[in-house]
Amino acid sequence: MDAKTEKLNLKREVGLMGAVSLIGGTMIGSGIFMTPQTVLSSIGSPGASLVVWGCCGFLVILVSFCYAELGTVIRESGGEYIYILKTSGPVVAFMLVFTSVLFVRPAGVAGIALGFAQYAVAPFYPGCHPPVLLVKCAAAAAIIVLAIVNCLNVRLSMSVQVFFMVTKVLVLVVIIIGGVVMLIRGHNENFEDSFENTNVGINPIGIAFYQGLWSYDGWNNLNYVTEELKRPEVSKRLKGL
Template identity: 40%
Template sequence: MGNCRETSGDGGLKTENGAVYLRKKITLIRAISLTIGTIIGSGIFISPKGVLKNSGNVGVSLLIWVVSGVLSMCGALSYADLATSIKKSGGHYIYLLETLGPVPAFLRLWAEFVMIRPANIAVVTLAFGRYIIEPLFVPCNAPPSLVKLISCIGIAFVIALNCWSVSWSANLQTTFTILKLVAIGLIIIPGMIVLAEGRTENFQDAFDTSSLTMDRIPLAFYSGMFAYGGWFYITFVTEEVVNPERNIPITVIVSLIIVTICYLLTNVAYYTVLTTSEVLTSEAVAMSFAEQTLPQISSVISILVATSCFGALNGGIFASSRMLFAASREGHWPNLFSMIHIRRHTPLPALLLMMPLIFVMIGIGDLYGLLNFYSFSRWLFMGLVTIGLIIHRRKHPDLAHPFKVPLIIPIVFSTMSLFIVGTSLYSDPVNTGIGCLITLSGLPVYYLTIHKQRVPRCLRETFNLLTLKLQVLLEVIPQEIKTY
C-alpha cells in the first residue's frame, strides 16, 4: 500500500501499481447526504396530488404518508441487514442473486434498465422541467413540449457530469441536499404559521368516507412510496462505504426518520393552505402553495424545488450505474459495462446506456401513468429481496450478520409490497400488465446471456469486435483489483 499514488482526486478511484479500482470514500456524513439527497427529490413536490387523488380524502392521505415512511423503514432495515452480510455493491440485483438465484436477479436487472430506471428518472426529470420553467408562465401552465425539452437538456447535463467527474457530482450532491432541505423549510414554516393562526377548515371532515375508494388505495401507496424511494441507493455502493457494518444501518435509520418527519409536516402545510380541489388541479403543488404564502419569492421556491429534483437525479444516476457495473462483473451483462474510463474514472458505458430510454419515457410525459407503469416491477422485486433475506437466514443460520433485524420486519415489508402489487393489477391493469410483460421479456435475453455458446459464432465474433472498438473509443478498462 506504500506505493499507492493518487489520481487527480476524482472521488475515490485511485491507481496502485497501475491498477484501477474503487476506494472506500463514502463516510457516514456522505452516506447520509447521498441517502437524504436521493430520497427527497420530486416526490414530495408532485406525489401529494397522486396520494390525495387515489386515497379520496385528506385524513387517509396523511395516514398513507406515515405508513409509507414506516414501510420504507422496514425495507431499509432489511436491506441494511443484507448489506452488512453480503458486502457487494449492486443493491437489489446482488441480493436477489445471492438469495434467490440468477433468474430473478437478471429479471430485476432487466426491468431496472429497460423500465424502472428510465421511467423513474423521467418522472423526476419532468418535475424538474416543470418547476424550472413554470415561473415564466404564471398564472398559466408551461407548454408541455417546452417542459419536455428542458427535461431532456437537464438529464443530458446530469449524465454528462457523472461521466466527466465523480468528485464534481459528489460535491454537487452535497450542495443540492442542503438546498432541498431549505426548500422544504420554506414550505413547512409558512404552513405551520398559518396553522397556528387557526386555519383548520381544510381538515374538517378529513376522514369523509363518501370519497374513499378502497380499490385505488394501492395507487395512493405507489405515489407515497415513490416519494420515499431512494433509501436503498446506499446499498448500490456498499463497496465504497467506509465501515459499512456500522455506517449503512445508521444511515438508513437517520435518513428515514428525518425524511418522514419532513414529509408529514410538508403535507400538513400543503393542506392547511390549499383546498383539496386546489391540490388536485395543480400541476406543481409546491408552486401553488408558494403563490399563496410567499408570492414575493414564489419563483425562488420553484427554482429550489427544481434543484431538489436535479440533486435526486444526480444521486440516482450515480448509484444506479453501480448496479449495472456489478451485474456486468457477475457475467449477467456485457463486460463493457463493468469498465471505467481510464482518465475520468467514471463508469462511462453504464451511464451512457441509460440515456436513450430516458428520452423515450420523457416523450411519453404522463407523470402518474409512468409511476403506475414501473411501480409494479419495482415493488415486486423489493418484496422478493426481503423474502430472499428470510430464506437466506434459514439456509445460512451461521452466517455473520453484523446488523441483524427481527424477521418480522422483512415479513411486514414483503407482505405489504406483494399486497400492493397484487391489488394494483386490479386498480390499473393496463400499466401494471405492461410492466409485467416487459419484465418477463427478459427471460429470452437471460437465456442468451447465460448460454452465449449457443449464439452463432459469427454473431459472437461481431459482438466481441464491437466491444473492443467501443472500449477503445470510450477509453475504458475493467476494474483490476477486487473490492469485496
C-alpha cells in the same frame, strides 16, 4: 516467483455525509411536491391522506432496516441485484437487471426529470402552461448534465448531491414552518371532519399508497455503491437508525 493477481476495486471516496445525501437527496425529489395532490384526490380526505403518508413512511423505515443489515453482511455494490444473485441465482438476477435497465429505471428517471423541468421553466411562463417541447428539452438536458457529472468524478457528484439535499431540506423546512404558522393563526378548516368523504375502495387506497411510496423512493440507493463507501459498516448502521 509467484505472480500476484491484482483485483480491480472501486475507490472508496463516499463518506458519511455523501452517503446520507445519496439517500436523503434522492428521496426528497420532485415526487414529494407532485404526488400529494394525487394522494389527496384518490383517498378523498385530508385525514386519510395523512394516514396513507404515515403508513408509507413506516413501511419504508422497515425495509430500510432490512437493507441496512444486508449492506453490512454483503459488502458488494449492486443493491438488490447482488442479493438476488447470491440467493436466487444468475437467471433471476439477469431478469431483474434486464427489466430495470430497459424499463423501470428509465421510466423513473424520466418522470423525475419531467417534474423538475416543469418547476424549472414555470417561472418563465406565469399564468399559463409552458410548452411541452420546452419541458421535455429541459428534462433531457438535466439528465445529460447529471450523467456527465457522475461520470467525471465521484467526489464532484457527491458535492452536487449534498448541495441539492441541503437546498431541498431548507425548502421543506420553510414549507413546514409556513404550515405551522397557518395552523397557529387558526387556519385549521381542513382538519374539521378530516375523514369525511374518504374513499375506502381497494382502487383509490392502492393508488394513494403507490403515489406515496413512489415519493419515498430512493431509500435503497446507498446499497448500489457499497464498495465505494469509506466505512460501510458505519454508514449502513447510521442509515438504519
